[in-house]
Amino acid sequence: MNPSSTWKQVWDNRTLDRTAGSTLAQLMAADGLDSAFSRLGTVAWTDFVGEVVARVAITPDRSVFEVGCGAGAFLYGLDQMGCRVGGIDQSAALVDIARDALPRGEFAVADAADIEPEPQADIVISCGVFLYFPSLDYARTVIAAMAAKARHGVAILDVPDVAKADAAQQFRIEAAGGEEAYADRYRGLEHMYYERGWMRRELAAAGLTNIAIVDQHIEGYGNAPFRFNAFAFRQPPGPSTDSAA
Structure with missing residues (x-):
């Protein structure tokens, strides 16, 4: 089962605005980090x-694979520091942008649930993507696939916290200009919320350990108070073995 076709249409229509500033700023805008819910600058990002x-011990010799990589805003800095990067996204338009911006990376158009376990990557990340999934069963499938692909660790970032769902929705309504404006703009574009305990159990069921669930903190990002990040490891971080993302 695929994420909402309505959300897919949103991402398929994204383009690169070369007037948005630096390359990173352009990628952030393409990835939707310029929305009404965010005054997120490149420094905070x-x-x-x-x-x-720092938390998952990414170093220049590591490979990093992102599920739902979008235009590559998260991977951009990792590519700059010398990591081997790659990823998949459902949007061909965003994957094309990522390929142009990070020519050393390996990117493909694919559904999040269709992650190939090989070749493995040291770290497998998903940032701001689980909110678009259609069900917990779908999310469970993605977590298992991420764990199978990861040699060392997994990071699932920017996850909507079900305990803060009401407050999050009120914030989004106010930021959009009221209930009517929000309904007009975001009708059919629901978010998926997760229990922290559920996330911890699924990461453990996928064979991962040293699990940490932490609050999201990003200056200028309005959604941050209502989100959490999850980190887990297959084994303690150590020297990378040679494998491309």
């Missing part, structure tokens, strides 16, 4: 990526 890098 780079700081967030840096925090993830």
Whole structure:
């Protein structure tokens, strides 16, 4: 089962705005980080990526694969630091942007549930994608596939917290200009919310350990107070073995 066709249409219609500023700023805009719910700048985004890098021990010799890579905004800094990067996304338009922006990366148009376990990557990441999934069963399939592909660790980022769903929805309504404006713009574009306990159990069921569920903190990102990040490892971070993403 695929994520909402309505959301897919949104992402298929994204283009690269070369007037948006730096290359990173352009990729962030293409990935939807320029919405009414976000005043997210490149410095705050780079700081967030840096925090993830530190937590999962990403170093230049590591390979990183992103599920739902979009235009490559998350992978951009990792590519710059020398990591081997790759990813998949359902949107051919966004994958084309990622290929142009990160020519050393390996990208493909594919559904999140169709992750190929080989070749493995040191770290497998998904950022701001689980909210678009249609069901917990679908999310469970993706988690298992991510774990199978990861040699060392998995990071599932920007996950809507079901315990904060009401507050999140109220924030989004207000940011959009009221209930009518929100309904007009986002009708049919629902988000999927997750229990932290469910996420922890599924990561463990996929064979991962050292699981940490932490609050999301990104300066200028309005959705952050209502989201969490999940980290888990197949084995403690250590030296990379040679394998392309």
